[in-house]
Amino acid sequence: MNILNELIKATLETVYMTFFSGFLSVIFGIPLGIILYLTSISQLKISKVIYRIFDVIINIFRSIPFIILIVLVIPLTKLIVGTIIGPKSAIVSLTIAAIPFMARLSESTFKSLPKEMIDTAHTLGMNNFEFIAKILIPETLPKIVANITLLLINLVTYTAIAGAVGAGGLGAMAINYGYQRFRLDILMYDLIILILITQIIQFVGMKIEKIIDIK
Amino acid sequence: MLEVKNLNLTYDGKNYVLKDISFKLEKGEILGIIGLSGAGKSSLLKALNLLEKPQGEILFNNIDLTQLSRKELRKFRKKIGVAFQHYNLLSRKTVFENISLPLILNKENEIEKKVSNVIKKVGLEHRKNAFPAHLSGGEKQRVSIARAIVSNPDILFLDEPTSALDPKTTEKILELILKINQDMKISTIIVTHEMDVIKRICDKILYLKNGKVHYFGEVYRFFSEFEKELNEEFYRDINYNYGKLKLKNGKIIKVIFYGESVGKPVLNKISKKYDITFNILYGKIEDLKNAPFGKLILEIEGEKTNEFINDLKEHVYALEVLRL
Ligand SMILES: Nc1ncnc2c1ncn2[C@@H]1O[C@H](COP(=O)(O)OP(=O)(O)O)[C@@H](O)[C@H]1O
Ligand SMILES: [Mg+2]
Numbered sequence: 001m002n003i004l005n006e007l008i009k010a011t012l013e014t015v016y017m018t019f020f021s022g023f024l025s026v027i028f029g030i031p032l033g034i035i036l037y038l039t040s041i042s043q044l045k046i047s048k049v050i051y052r053i054f055d056v057i058i059n060i061f062r063s064i065p066f067i068i069l070i071v072l073v074i075p076l077t078k079l080i081v082g083t084i085i086g087p088k089s090a091i092v093s094l095t096i097a098a099i100p101f102m103a104r105l106s107e108s109t110f111k112s113l114p115k116e117m118i119d120t121a122h123t124l125g126m127n128n129f130e131f132i133a134k135i136l137i138p139e140t141l142p143k144i145v146a147n148i149t150l151l152l153i154n155l156v157t158y159t160a161i162a163g164a165v166g167a168g169g170l171g172a173m174a175i176n177y178g179y180q181r182f183r184l185d186i187l188m189y190d191l192i193i194l195i196l197i198t199q200i201i202q203f204v205g206m207k208i209e210k211i212i213d214i215k
Numbered sequence: 216m217l218e219v220k221n222l223n224l225t226y227d228g229k230n231y232v233l234k235d236i237s238f239k240l241e242k243g244e245i246l247g248i249i250g251l252s253g254a255g256k257s258s259l260l261k262a263l264n265l266l267e268k269p270q271g272e273i274l275f276n277n278i279d280l281t282q283l284s285r286k287e288l289r290k291f292r293k294k295i296g297v298a299f300q301h302y303n304l305l306s307r308k309t310v311f312e313n314i315s316l317p318l319i320l321n322k323e324n325e326i327e328k329k330v331s332n333v334i335k336k337v338g339l340e341h342r343k344n345a346f347p348a349h350l351s352g353g354e355k356q357r358v359s360i361a362r363a364i365v366s367n368p369d370i371l372f373l374d375e376p377t378s379a380l381d382p383k384t385t386e387k388i389l390e391l392i393l394k395i396n397q398d399m400k401i402s403t404i405i406v407t408h409e410m411d412v413i414k415r416i417c418d419k420i421l422y423l424k425n426g427k428v429h430y431f432g433e434v435y436r437f438f439s440e441f442e443k444e445l446n447e448e449f450y451r452d453i454n455y456n457y458g459k460l461k462l463k464n465g466k467i468i469k470v471i472f473y474g475e476s477v478g479k480p481v482l483n484k485i486s487k488k489y490d491i492t493f494n495i496l497y498g499k500i501e502d503l504k505n506a507p508f509g510k511l512i513l514e515i516e517g518e519k520t521n522e523f524i525n526d527l528k529e530h531v532y533a534l535e536v537l538r539l
Contacts, residue, residue, distance in 0.1 A: 114301070114303070116299055116300075116301055116303050117303055119261070119264075119266050119299070119303075120297075120299060120303040122264075122266055122292075123264055123266070123292055123295065123297040124292070124316065124317055124320055125289045125290070125292040125293065125317075125320060125321075126320060127289070130320060134305070134316070135305065138305065138306075138307045138308075139305065139306060139307070141307070214306055214307060214346045214348050215348055
């Protein structure tokens with residue numbers, strides 16, 4: 001019974017970490033992706049400079065292994081959350097790792113928009129904001145949903161890594177019981193729940209994608 | 216209404232894809248831009264739209280578009296309608312919403328009414344709530360044209376509007392373009408690589424070759440003067456060297472009819488007058504937009520062939536002796 005309660009609590013923690021950091025990464029990552037995209041297609045000198053700056057920063061963050069990133073952001077985590085233990089603290093490092101990922105994914109999705117659509121926006125006299133709201137986002141929406149699905153699934157596995165260093169959740173439980181106390185049964189339950197979460201995210205994501213894609 | 220002077224365009228700063236292009240378009244005229252793939256047709260259209268920044272002058276009602284600031288240009292675009300080769304419709308918006316887009320962007324009023332009118336004009340009443348993915352190619356082209364004309368532009372640009380369509384649908388779209396041109400007195404520039412499009416609806420033609428204007432002027436003159444080159448470049452298969460034909464000993468002439476002379480029995484009359492017998496080797500009559508255009512290749516025999524030729528010359532648009 002005790003174990004069951006612990007499993008439920010760990011599951012909720014994993015779900016909480018995944019979706020909270022997922023939400024933040026979308027909120028910051030997609031606009032960053034838009035900035036990358038717009039500056040990359042612009043002919044202006046200033047745009048090229050801005051693009052290079054963001055490009056380098058994102059590359060740096062993406063090349064840091066997650067486990068090292070967790071350690072590096074400890075001061076920031078302490079500042080924001082007050083502690084470095086628990087699901088809330090893990091959200092800081094998860095989000096910092098996921099934003100650049102989301103930004104790159106969005107950038108490459110936006111780049112798949114045919115160049116003629118940009119011409120169309122110009123000939124219709126659209127400004128940047130109108131272009132983003134009426135063409136860029138709507139035309140790539142199904143792909144954006146697919147990107148978010150992928151992001152969340154990646155975050156599930158990242159929460160397990162964070163779990164190893166005190167974030168809680170299913171990852172922490174797997175290590176506590178499975179690795180340190182040789183309770184392989186609990187390790188299996190853990191694994192099954194992780195697989196289920198991933199499957200559900202994938203299933204729902206694909207469903208939404210299908211509904212909004214007009215074919 | 217539109218005058219282009221010494222337009223040059225380069226994408227990389229070195230190689231010019233448009234060289235010294237000049238032409239003029241009067242109000243209500245349809246100009247066809249023709250050329251082989253890679254000749255620079257789309258580039259010219261982009262330059263005229265200021266989607267690429269060209270050197271030279273583009274005078275639109277005496278305002279040089281190349282000198283406008285970005286903001287001024289954005290306002291000016293209302294007067295220019297563009298229908299793209301690949302339609303470029305918004306996939307998540309219905310036919311009605313797609314067509315209303317320019318009006319919404321311009322913050323116009325009575326949008327519903329204006330859009331309904333245009334939908335009727337292009338014959339899409341029954342499809343107005345459909346999404347682009349559910350339309351046929353011809354229907355998409357109609358939506359694209361409707362979107363281009365809904366804000367009552369002074370000039371309409373069409374890039375290869377029929378290239379992806381079957382002949383029957385092409386015919387319908389050409390009819391639509393003609394109708395719009397006549398109803399709205401809208402000047403139109405149409406880019407194409409199909410000779411038939413030029414023949415059917417254009418008043419003037421601009422023939423692009425390697426980024427240069429190879430010909431600019433009336434359509435009928437183009438077809439008579441550039442015939443040989445056209446045959447070689449656009450329809451290689453029907454090109455034939457009639458001068459080499461091994462016939463008895465007759466002379467071979469080529470006669471071009473244009474306008475009135477097509478409908479008259481000149482050939483018959485004049486051949487009787489000089490007692491000439493003729494043998495038709497090739498013949499074709501086509502409808503150009505303003506008048507029919509005919510071409511005959513004849514073998515002629517008789518005593519007075521020279522007199523016959525001189526007389527016939529007076530009554531037809533052009534005559535050329537292919538073999539004496
Ligand atoms: N965006 C571009 N950048 C560089 N070169 C281009 C670009 N667009 C077209 N070109 C080149 O310009 C020439 C004319 O192309 P285009 O205007 O598309 O011809 P057309 O429409 O007549 O087929 C071609 O040699 C093509 O490779
Ligand atoms: Mg082209």
